[in-house]
Amino acid sequence: MITLDACQKYFHKGSVNEVFALNNINLQIKEGDFITVIGSNGAGKSTLLNCIAGCFFPDTGKITVNKKDVTRWPEYKRARYISRVFQDPLLGTCPSATIEQNLALANRRGLRRGLGRGVKAKDGELFRSRLAHLGLGLEERLLDKVGLLSGGQRQALTMLMATMIRPEVLLLDEHIAALDPKTAGKILTLTRDIVKEQGLTSMMITHNMKHAISFGNRLIMLHQGRIIYDVRGEEKNTLTVEDLVRRFYESQGEELAMDSMLLS
Amino acid sequence: MTLYAALGAIEQGLVYGIMVIGVYLTFRILDFPDLTVDGSLPLGAAISAVAITAGYNPYLSLVFAAMGGFLAGVVTAVLNTKFKILHLLASILTMIALYSINIRIMSGPNIALLSADTVFDAVIALGVPPHYSGVLVFGMLAAATVVLIVWFLGTELGQAMLATGDNPQMVTSLGVNTHAIIILGVGLSNGLVAISGALVAQNQGAADVGMGIGTIVAGLASVIIGETVFGSSSIARAFVAALLGSILYRLAIALALGLEIGGFTFNPSDLNLVTAILVISALIAPNLKNRLIQR
Numbered sequence: 375m376i377t378l379d380a381c382q383k384y385f386h387k388g389s390v391n392e393v394f395a396l397n398n399i400n401l402q403i404k405e406g407d408f409i410t411v412i413g414s415n416g417a418g419k420s421t422l423l424n425c426i427a428g429c430f431f432p433d434t435g436k437i438t439v440n441k442k443d444v445t446r447w448p449e450y451k452r453a454r455y456i457s458r459v460f461q462d463p464l465l466g467t468c469p470s471a472t473i474e475q476n477l478a479l480a481n482r483r484g485l486r487r488g489l490g491r492g493v494k495a496k497d498g499e500l501f502r503s504r505l506a507h508l509g510l511g512l513e514e515r516l517l518d519k520v521g522l523l524s525g526g527q528r529q530a531l532t533m534l535m536a537t538m539i540r541p542e543v544l545l546l547d548e549h550i551a552a553l554d555p556k557t558a559g560k561i562l563t564l565t566r567d568i569v570k571e572q573g574l575t576s577m578m579i580t581h582n583m584k585h586a587i588s589f590g591n592r593l594i595m596l597h598q599g600r601i602i603y604d605v606r607g608e609e610k611n612t613l614t615v616e617d618l619v620r621r622f623y624e625s626q627g628e629e630l631a632m633d634s635m636l637l638s
Numbered sequence: 639m640t641l642y643a644a645l646g647a648i649e650q651g652l653v654y655g656i657m658v659i660g661v662y663l664t665f666r667i668l669d670f671p672d673l674t675v676d677g678s679l680p681l682g683a684a685i686s687a688v689a690i691t692a693g694y695n696p697y698l699s700l701v702f703a704a705m706g707g708f709l710a711g712v713v714t715a716v717l718n719t720k721f722k723i724l725h726l727l728a729s730i731l732t733m734i735a736l737y738s739i740n741i742r743i744m745s746g747p748n749i750a751l752l753s754a755d756t757v758f759d760a761v762i763a764l765g766v767p768p769h770y771s772g773v774l775v776f777g778m779l780a781a782a783t784v785v786l787i788v789w790f791l792g793t794e795l796g797q798a799m800l801a802t803g804d805n806p807q808m809v810t811s812l813g814v815n816t817h818a819i820i821i822l823g824v825g826l827s828n829g830l831v832a833i834s835g836a837l838v839a840q841n842q843g844a845a846d847v848g849m850g851i852g853t854i855v856a857g858l859a860s861v862i863i864g865e866t867v868f869g870s871s872s873i874a875r876a877f878v879a880a881l882l883g884s885i886l887y888r889l890a891i892a893l894a895l896g897l898e899i900g901g902f903t904f905n906p907s908d909l910n911l912v913t914a915i916l917v918i919s920a921l922i923a924p925n926l927k928n929r930l931i932q933r
């Protein structure tokens with residue numbers, strides 16, 4: 375289980391560019407939760423995932439993984455428990471290394487790296503069978519450089535790499551947003567399959583309200599760095615896109631009302 | 639060019655080739671332009687000269703030199719990673735500091751090694767003719783360096799180093815401490831550069847505080863020549879190419895120095911200018927080519 379306890383984060387604190395990016399976030403991510411995350415641009419969705427991953431430390435608050443306090447753990451150390459897939463397919467893989475070398479790097483996520491061979495002969499079988507699952511024929515191309523692959527292929531490979539070693543939580547930040555619709559659909563199906571097969575705990579940021587409703591068992595909506603809506607189970611299953619849109623405008627409406635009050 | 643001059647150039651290419659391998663590691667693998675080398679080359683020379691003068695085995699003096707160079711690289715990399723100083727500036731700071739340190743180590747601007755033991759004595763004692771001993775010793779050491787570095791980059795740690803230069807965000811999210819990797823890599827690189835400096839000093843019979851000037855430019859020129867002529871399609875190929883590039887570079891310089899155009903000849907002191915122009919043209923050639931194609 376992963377918890378965020380009263381986490382706050384300012385960017386550029388004290389300057390004119392100050393952003394209150396996370397405003398008192400309290401979140402308990404239970405084992406097996408698949409949480410979809412929505413919110414307008416700049417709501418703080420990526421910042422929330424980055425905060426969990428350890429890209430920066432919150433100004434105040436506490437983060438735990440399986441009851442262990444990881445608030446001050448740097449990103450590389452938290453990687454033992456947390457794996458990520460980014461929006462940009464170029465970020466998840468190493469272009470000048472081969473498919474096999476990329477998988478081997480991922481196969482030691484969070485483990486000590488020493489003077490053993492980077493790519494071990496015995497892993498070939500494992501890599502091939504995992505790649506075969508993707509149905510992209512990559513299992514025949516272990517020695518090809520990843521730079522030769524398409525964005526969709528790279529993102530599929532990244533999904534595989536993120537789950538080679540089972541993470542405590544898988545963080546997906548709009549990981550299909552940069553792909554064409556057909557490829558995006560494939561990666562989404564792949565995501566669902568992998569999460570289901572391994573019973574992974576995961577969080578997925580999406581701009582697509584339908585995806586947000588149909589995927590996962592829980593949905594949170596962010597606005598101005600706060601979680602303004604958190605539903606799960608039955609209640610989530612009966613949500614409609616209209617419900618979400620209404621919620622969304624309600625939160626914006628408050629703001630508009632505030633603005634007009636200030637102006638008058 | 640006489641055979642003797644060619645032999646001398648090859649010898650230089652091999653001994654500086656160890657430095658070039660170090661430069662390849664930072665410049666190409668880690669994407670970390672490192673000017674520390676202008677200081678760590680004479681640092682290696684100084685440490686080795688002092689150690690030999692104090693009666694240590696010349697081969698052991700290489701180990702001391704490597705440790706000194708490693709430390710210099712660590713300082714640069716720590717300034718960059720932990721204190722967020724731009725890599726170029728961090729390395730210039732270390733390089734400048736090393737100038738003073740090198741003079742302290744030698745208790746003066748230079749040390750002569752004329753009658754001292756050197757790494758060549760062992761092979762000459764085996765019956766190798768003295769004028770081949772340099773090529774032989776440097777060739778073996780340079781080849782061993784290439785083999786070791788290629789082996790290392792194939793290990794788990796080495797693969798993490800390759801990936802750090804390529805995609806730091808990805809390796810971080812795979813649990814690699816990129817700062818530690820950069821510190822190790824820049825340290826290793828400068829260790830090699832210092833070994834190169836130690837060997838140069840033993841070869842020319844003196845360590846001199848000024849002998850490092852232009853090291854980075856010569857290193858880059860060799861890297862670029864090697865890549866252009868021999869390619870870099872795999873790690874092993876890239877490092878062999880860097881070493882061969884170093885030899886080509888020294889041969890080219892020997893040729894240039896022997897050149898006579900009308901009444902004009904090159905001085906050895908023109909070398910840095912010629913090398914700088916060579917590197918500049920290699921760096922802007924791809925740019926120019928793109929622009930010409932776009933038109």
Ligand SMILES: Nc1ncnc2c1ncn2[C@@H]1O[C@H](COP(=O)(O)OP(=O)(O)O)[C@@H](O)[C@H]1O
Nearest residue numbers: 385393395413414415416417418419420421422
């Ligand atoms: N590293 C950063 N430095 C400064 N400001 C940032 C940084 N990351 C995010 N922000 C700001 O924090 C707010 C939330 O951004 P983000 O989490 O990326 O939003 P989104 O919900 O669209 O993913 C935005 O105003 C953004 O400009």
Ligand SMILES: [Mg+2]
Nearest residue numbers: 419420421547
């Ligand atoms: Mg975002």
